[in-house]
Amino acid sequence: MAAWKRLVPSLNRVLVEKIVPPSKTNAGILLPEKTTKLNSGKVVAVGPGSCDRNGNLIPVSVKEGDHVLLPDYGGTDVKLGDKEYQLYRDEDILGTLHE
Template structure:
């Protein structure tokens, strides 16, 4: 049975995307040093409440491809897969095709 993590408050669960090792033409790309900086949103929390008690929803949704900071986030391992938890305000942006 697979476990599913549902983030609390304004947290976002992200699966990092590995950069391609080849181009579509078959050219091998050199390995990059450093961390991956994009990922796919797997789950989002409901948001947080402001000082007046109003719910502030998370700005991304499941399935979005997001730009992540070089450092930060909390690594979470569920089964054999690795994920990262970020606060909504730590995510730098959404990547569009």
């Protein structure tokens, strides 16, 4: 069983595995740092959501498997097994990336 499956984020939290862009192409050409700057990640797990003042559940806006755009700062570093993840609140995620 994968280590991240043991962690279920609470409330409106989202567990993200950062995507590290390659620093060189398959042919060995080094890419400039500017092209590898996009701060993105893959959603690994989501919490159930948070409740509003009336007790109604507000679900998380992303789902497992989504590729998301992340802020430059923020998130809580979490190490599970040999991998590192980050835990964000749903409202801290900037958007969803579509291919």
